[in-house]
Amino acid sequence: MTSHAVEGTPRPPRRLGDRVFSSLVTAAGVVILITLAGVALFLTYEGLPALTAQAAEIPGADSFRAYAWPLVYGTLLAAVLALLLAVPVSIGVALFISHFAPRRLASTLGYLVDLLAAVPSIIYGLWGIFFLAPRMVPLYEWLAGHLSWIPFFAGPASTTGRTIFTVGIVLGVMVLPIMTSICREIFLQTPRLHEEAALALGATRWEMIRMAVFPYGRSGIVSGAMLALGRALGETIAVATVLSVSGVVSLNLISNTNPGTIAANIALKFPEASGIEVNILIATGLVLFVITFLVNFLARAIVGRRAEFSGAN
């Protein structure tokens, strides 16, 4: 064997520029991990006392689980409502921009959608409470009057409109831009070849979109929805502004008694919290952190399930 074998695998010479660049991007990657680890450590360390706290120390509940559950429920409910409203609209707007609108209108519209993302969330909150909520009241009354046999609309209807449903709409509007942008980009990247394959088979525009554009954009749509869900789960101030909270777990979307959300609850309670109460709030933050992780894993799993068919190969 040559001397190389003694020294281990021979390494090809590497340029200085390559080495510098690869260290830089490695460092960037490591920063993300450190930040995440830092947040997780802080949440765990500060939150642990809450998990072992005495029943008497927890405000308004017998145990941490009983305290956190309505908040988890409210957080998920508001976020799911937001996604249910935002996903179809985003896909529609993105498709319109990428495949239907004339070029000039498309770029203007794309620009406007991006502009929506720049509006601060307190503005959305104020819009929600002063503009949207009062205008939703008649709808809620109608729903409570006519569809009260559906648990979601059991009523009695809120007189202020500050319901979880209104929050869902506000969050839906807030997550619209990010999701639309991602869908638009991915739809625009559909290979012309696949689109023409569908058209040449005699597909209508809509059939072409179903045969070529959606399958190709599937993972992008899911990623966009997950980013949107992340924002909806973590949104604080808009929810805190709009929602009238009473800590219940109910399917009723249109009444005055609504579950709070984790982030909004922290924002509302933190200024007056002390001692173990702070730990409890931080522990709910840890729960939110874990939920976000789970949601992301789930999304990856969905995208990865049919990777063979993804079009990436």
Add this chain to the structure above:
Amino acid sequence: MAKSIDVSDLNIFYGDFCAVEDVTIPIAARSVTAFIGPSGCGKSTFLRSLNRMHEVIPGARVEGKILIDGADLYDPEVDPVEVRRQIGMVFQRPNPFPTMSIAENVIAGMRLNSRKLKKAEAAEIVEGSLRRANLWTEVKDRLDKPGSSLSGGQQQRLCIARAIAVQPQVLLMDEPCSALDPISTTAIEDLIHELKEDYTIVIVTHNMQQAARVSATTAFFNLAGVGRPGQLIEYGPTTKIFTTPENESTEAYISGRFG
């Protein structure tokens, strides 16, 4: 089933730019017609005008007349979607749908035509089309694998199977072998020979030997000059075009003394 095509005084435009000028050519049913000519002379553009694929490009339009068995292809009443269901197309680069399995790819067109396809019927069409495309024995054990898992030549034959599964009246092929190796090319040329019994086939090719091998009629396209529209220089029986063409530039092109 196969139909003849009659093109007269056809001009094809991209916006204001005239890409192909004044084409008049009859295309016989149940035979292979080859279009040859230098790059950019409008062969593909002309081919795409025959199944109204040309107009999917914004601003693209056509003047003149194309008759398919006497019926005007560009009549305002005619639905381009319906046209494309009857005039199949195979592209230069194989383009199976990557998110569909081999079997799904074959019946993709059928699914558009009739939503309700019984399982047995579908299986029959898949097998029949793949057999006709000489691909069945190679893929019969992995019909549920993605179409993109096949080699380039197999993918192209899959695309041909997909195109003929809907039993079109005409099959347009836009340089179907230009991305393939000689063995796959032979496979596809053999296939063209078999298919011409039932279909009217129009093929664009840069490979003159290929045109000579597969076609009964050859049409030569050329550019009048840079930035000028492409034109049909002459057409005729393939043997005549390749031995005693009437036009000097055809002679120059086929003998390799071009430009």
